Amino acid sequence: MNHQIIDERDTALSIEDFAALRENLHEQRLFRQEQLEQLSAAATTRADALPDRQSASRTEVRVKLAASARMVLADVEAALARMDRGSFGTCHLCRRPIARARLMIVPQARYCTRCQHVREAGR
Numbered sequence: 545m546n547h548q549i550i551d552e553r554d555t556a557l558s559i560e561d562f563a564a565l566r567e568n569l570h571e572q573r574l575f576r577q578e579q580l581e582q583l584s585a586a587a588t589t590r591a592d593a594l595p596d597r598q599s600a601s602r603t604e605v606r607v608k609l610a611a612s613a614r615m616v617l618a619d620v621e622a623a624l625a626r627m628d629r630g631s632f633g634t635c636h637l638c639r640r641p642i643a644r645a646r647l648m649i650v651p652q653a654r655y656c657t658r659c660q661h662v663r664e665a666g667r
Contacts, residue, residue, distance in 0.1 A: 555641035557633060565651045566627055569620050572652075576617040583610045616652075623652040635659050 557565070583606050626632040633642050635656040642656045655663060 555633070555643055557644055557647065561644065561648070562627070562632075565632075565647060566624070568651050569624050569627075572620045573617060573624070576613045576620065579613045580610060580617070583613070619652040619654075622654070637662075 587603070587606055623632065626634075633647055634640070635642055636654045637659040638656060640656055642653055646653055646657055653660070
């Protein structure tokens with residue numbers, strides 16, 4: 545994990561920031577949708593291939609990549625929904641604003657840096 549120092553006091557998002565974040569999220573959504581389509585197409589193209597060790601490994605990698613892409617896609621879509629509802633940029637745990645710098649790095653963030661660390665420490 546990248547442990548950059550993020551100034552939690554820097555929370556104000558400008559209209560330009562918000563527009564850039566929305567565009568970034570839309571691009572991420574398109575990328576993940578295309579990735580899932582490609583993974584699905586690759587799975588159906590190789591479905592007739594004789595099962596062997598390499599094929600099983602490739603299938604396992606595709607399944608894990610698809611699961612990861614679906615997770616990120618769900619996070620991105622949830623962030624876009626929060627933008628539409630007007631709750632974007634608010635931590636789901638402490639309800640404080642998420643730092644602008646954090647959102648610029650991870651626009652789909654649901655938690656402020658402090659709450660994210662607490663969640664990760666509890667795993």
